[in-house]
Amino acid sequence: MAQAVATSDSMASGSSRNFKLRWTDIFIVLGIIMLIVGASGMAQRLTQGLAPTNITSYVPWGLWVGFYDYLVWLEVGSLLVFITLFYLIGFTKLKPIKPFVLFTGFTVVLMALIIVLLDLGHPERFWHVLLYPDFSSMITWMVWLHSAYLLLLTVELVLVLSGTERSESILKLLAYFSLPMGLALIIVSGSIFGVIATRPLWNTASLPLMFLISSLAAGSGLLTLLVVLFWPDKQSPDYRQIIQRLARLTSVLLAGGVFAAGVIGFTMLYQGSGNPIRAEGINLILSGPYAWSFWIIHILLGVLVPLIVMIVMPRNPLLVGIAAFLSTVTFVAVTLNVVIPVLVTPDLEGLATAFVDSKLDVNYVPNLMEWLMLAFIFGLGSLIYGLGLRFLPLQPRNEEVNHG
């Protein structure tokens, strides 16, 4: 890393090619590091399939599915909030950030698709979903919507980078398309879990809606973070006003999400509900061995701290940025807590001990290989993001911004 930075410095000092190190190059450096660190995990995945993971037949989805949903929440949520504010409400001051929102969404959707692709037992057959689709499955809808969303984002990104007058009108039209498509994608990704009757904690009509609320809260946080990071003129009065409004919106969505989740959670915990498995699942999240991921990572760092900062100091961009970062990053604890605790609660008691094998186990903790493969994907995303920030004309034209 030091060598990479030194090389960049020397290139910058050489200045024959007018190369200047930007703070956004940190994404490139981080990306390369994570690619190197995660390479062994990816190599294992490519050569040995899912065998080296801690996934079992009784806990068939784990870390990767949790991260996939998290990234879907981020990408769709940020775009939904942006499109609603920019096109529907007419908050046009957000225009300078539009290319960043689209490019971030594009990168995140790409990462999400690679993760879920590599979670398949036969990733080389992904095209079966396009060629032999069965639309009674929520996964079919998810794949189709997600692929279409990637296509739409790519077109939008190309148009916004072209920056012509005509492209603006097409962009507006596409934005109206992407709004229902994004809503559908989020609802479908929640319904993947919601329709499974045998998993009481998933099988609630409220789960897809909770996905939507969570996605909007996470996406609003990401949008706020993008504004703090990439706003071209941080001395302008618009900047603080936008930060303040986004902080308010994010805090309302966070508070609303917590309230809704609380109401649903208390209902499920009711002892007389006649559904002890559901209550057991909730208790596992609230007081099980990984309760810290819920209470400390999500509730404390992801909700309470950001809420306090955004309510008390909404005009302080630095603090709002940190709060938005915390909120955005820690939302992954929610998706992991949606996916994993339900699966580690066995369908039939005694099944896990009926035939002993490491792949017939109801216990699941992601292993190093799973984290490493994830690091590789995030490294890839970070590298693409860093290169895009450097080489794509994302900044407003005729405006040199020195981020120092």
Add this chain to the structure above:
Amino acid sequence: MKDQNEVEQASDVTRRNFLKGLMGGAGAAAAVAAFETLADNPAILLAQDAATEPASSGSVLSSAGEGGPVDVLERMRLELQRALQKSSLDRRWVMVIDLRKCVGCHACTISCVAENKLPPGVVYRPVIEEEWGIYPNVGRRFVPRPCMQCENPPCVPVCPVGATYTNEEGIVEMNYERCIGCRYCITACPYGARVADFGFTYNQDMPEADGLILGQAGADDYERVANFEYGKSYEREGRGSPVGNARKCHFCQHRVLEGALPACVTTCIGRATLFGDANDPDSLVAEMIARPNVMRLREELGTEPRVYYLT
């Protein structure tokens, strides 16, 4: 009352004939002892007894119509032959598992593994052991759990590529070549009856030295022998199917359609697992599922399993 007396007399006659038969083949004393045992044990019936008395799930011998005592396996085999004469749409394959007769030997589990060449981590028919109560009032039972072959299978509609479906025999089967390995069906099965094939082999970490009997090479050969699921031949090579797929019990369709009973049925030492066509009113399984002590797992879900348990 009169009818009952007639039945009892008829029953006595057949027992007497049976006794004569036995005496012809062995010593009288031994035969008498055997007769007394049989007469005292309602688990063993003669063919005509079975026709006049309610069929007992405690029996290893049962009726096949005319003639002497018949092992229930033979009866089921004959019924299977009869069922195969019909159109597949007229058949309704069901499995009946008598929990009072299951001793938890796991022979069915192992025979299934052998029949389908299942790799490590893949099991179609585990036997769940249940214990309950507080000492001294405790109970224990064994619950074999094959695929329930639900009439409303939750695993089928969730498959994004139609790789799992109910075939014309009413059996939920897999199209390994179509399956993408998303494992959605595994999460949707209420019975945990689907497993993922992660691609393990039994001797993958063994040293390559020659063994005393076979050595790794020989063991490898055995392990890579093709199975015949769904009437096809799947050799275990590389990462091709069924590696990477969801897998499940299919009531040994490749055997059944050739006139052989499922492997778990033939190897059940207590004849606790029965199999046949429930649409045949004279079949053993049809008799069994008409009993009041029949139940199915998680019926509240409306999946309509084709596996019945006698309790």
